[in-house]
Amino acid sequence: MAKGKKCGTKGKTITLKMARSALRVTPEGKRRLDLSNMGLDTFPKCLLKLPSMEELDLSRNHLRKVPDFIGRLTGVRWLDLHSNRIEQLPGSIGQLEALSHLNLCNNRLDSSGLPADIGRLKGLQTLNLGMNRLTALPATMVALTNLRELGLFDNQLAAIPECIAALPNLKKLNAKRNPMAYAQGDATEAKASEGRYLVREEDLCKLCLEKCKLERKRLKRKKLSDQPCGRSHFSGLITPNSVAQINQELWR
Template identity: 75%
Template structure:
């Protein structure tokens, strides 16, 4: 969970004048508002008066609640709320249809704090939910068809959520340090998960593809028994759980 002062003085209030002074244009030409690490405990409503905002950074503050009016920040492509105390997202989050990158790492979100509306973020490409209290994900997240990277590390997941199996463009998922186990016939062989990378065959170079196939054959030989080996449900993927790598550089 987020680190910060508790029981201290009231958080800093951001005025429209202060927000305008914090506006910058990135080297890529994006209008970025940086209000990080300012002791803010209330989401600034004055942001609604700033037009053409594309990137908003409110990380490392003292926010506990995100208001529903956040959905009015249409046009925002990048939203960073990491390292706060956020316990719940409002339904309005689903109105940010242009959002591509959302960072909610290091907050206090549990499974009830993620509304089904998060599945409406059709353009989302990266989502960081690491370092929260999640034990499950909304099934509607299966609708995040453009999602490419998902951070779920340091949560309370005991199984890989079903909706993740249905994400067609997911290339990287981090599930480190969850109480997750792989179901195996021999209970003594149960072990915690590490990184899990979901990769489609067409996204691999020839060398990597051959390595994956060889690894799969090796594991299959090891698991030969009276019963047939179960086939994975990941269409077009190279058995992601069995060939998960802790070093992403092995995947091209």
């Protein structure tokens, strides 16, 4: 692609020159490109010309599709696509074998949109699938043996998928606000509760914050009508955990 050629979206374009100039080196020495909140509705193909890029933030845009060529971004270790409109991931996502952090929170993924190839991401340590439309997970996720943190909150799961219970290094699992019915003393319930934690309201993007506020109002109404014995999900702070933050450094 010629230098300066536009890529990206109608009215909002990213040129290769712009992308190169936006590359920054993190305190950890990683080369990071932040294209978040730019109104993009097309994944910029010019990013293929940035082989040294290790971290990519395309969160809070209007992306509906992740193209097949994403599999060619083999140097990317940290990928943030939260708060877009993504309905399906391509199988080529499994080619990103160096990927350690993947954030897909607050999209439109259902179970058919999550390919079995996600199980090929053997180096993945953090995966956020919260605030989607998932009713099941690919059985291949049992191969994610390095996974430490998993967000499944605000989906449509009727139970914790069996593949999750088999992950040997999983330390934090947030599965709140799914239509689950746990048996008393169920080990999966304990594991699901093990790693939940809170974030400040100012750390959430606008869309996620609004959804959380609506959920808090719903829980308050439920508390008044049902008079539950347990604590509310929210006690001064907002869930979900660790993601959809304006400052993505905190999520890392």
